[in-house]
Amino acid sequence: MDEEKVETILENLYKKLTIIKIEGMYGLVPLIPGIFELYFAGGNDTEENLKKAGIIFHKFLNKVYEGEKATRDQPMFLPKLPLGAKKTLIKIDETIDMATQSSILPYELVEELIDQNDYFAKVPCQCRMVGEYAGDPCTLAPSDVGCLAAGDPARTLVKHNMGEEMTKEEAIDYLKRASEAGLIHNGGRLSGPSATLSICNCCPCHCPSVKAERNYRVRGVNPSNFEPVINNELCNKCEICMRKCPVHVIFHKWPSEADSSDEAMVIKTEHCLGCGVCAVNCPEEAIKMVRVRDFVPPESSPLQKELGLG
Ligand code: SF4
C-alpha cells in the first residue's frame, strides 16, 4: 500500500476519532478511556454506524463487571462533592483535627472546577448515549446531561466540535441538574491542578463503574474521603436519600432488629462512595458529609492530561 493511501485511511479514522493525531503523528488510544469517548462525543460518523457501534458498546458495557469474580484494583473514578459542599454539606466535627478538616483539597469538590475557571464546555454522556442508541435510555437523565470540562480541555473539546461552550451560570445550573437527578460528579482518580478540569456526571444504570458497585459490589469507583452522617433529630424519614443513593446503601426499616434501627435511616457505609448525592438532595439538611480518610490520589499522567481526563 502506498503512503498516500495509508494517510487517507489514517485521516479517515482520525476524522471519526477512533485514532488520535498529535503534531502530525497518528496514534492509538485505549478503548476506554479513549476510543469510546472520542468516537461518540465527536459523532463524526453516519447515524447508522453510530447506532450500530452504540448497540455493541452498550452490550459490552453491560457485561464489563458481570459475575462474582470481577475485580478492579484501581478504579478510574473519584467522586467530587456537589456544589455547596463547603457551606452546607461538610460537617466540621470538633472531635476531628481542625487542621485536617479545613484543608479540603481542590480535587475533592466540584466547586473548584467552577471557582478556578472561566471557560466551560459540556459533552454528552457517552454511556447514556449508547443506551439511547440501544433503546435503553437512562431514567434519571438524558445523555445531554453529560460531562463538564473547564479551561484548556474545554477549549480543545469545543475546537474539535466535541463540546458545547457554556457560561459559568450555565455550568452551575448543569451541575445542579446533575446532582438533583442523582448523578455522581466523578472526577478522574487523580490529584494535581488538572484534576479540577473535567468531570463525568455518572448514573448507576449506564456507567459501568458505578453499576459495578451497585449491582455486584465490585469497587468500580474509588470512594471519596467523606461519608454521610444523618442527624436523626432533623430527619423526617421521607426516604428521598434512600431513593437517590446511586448505589443503594441507604435503608429504612432495616435491619429490623432490637436495636431500633428500623426507626431511623441506616447507611451501610461499607459500599458508600462518598458522593454527597444523598446530602444535596435531603430537604431537611439532615445529612452532613464527614471526612473519614485522607486518601491522596496520584497526579495525572501526560496521556490523561492530553485527553482531558485529568
Ligand atoms: S432525605 Fe433527609 S429527611 Fe429524608 S430520610 Fe433522608 S436524611 Fe431523612
Ligand code: SF4
Ligand atoms: S450514601 Fe450518600 S454519599 Fe454514599 S453513595 Fe449513597 S448517595 Fe453517595
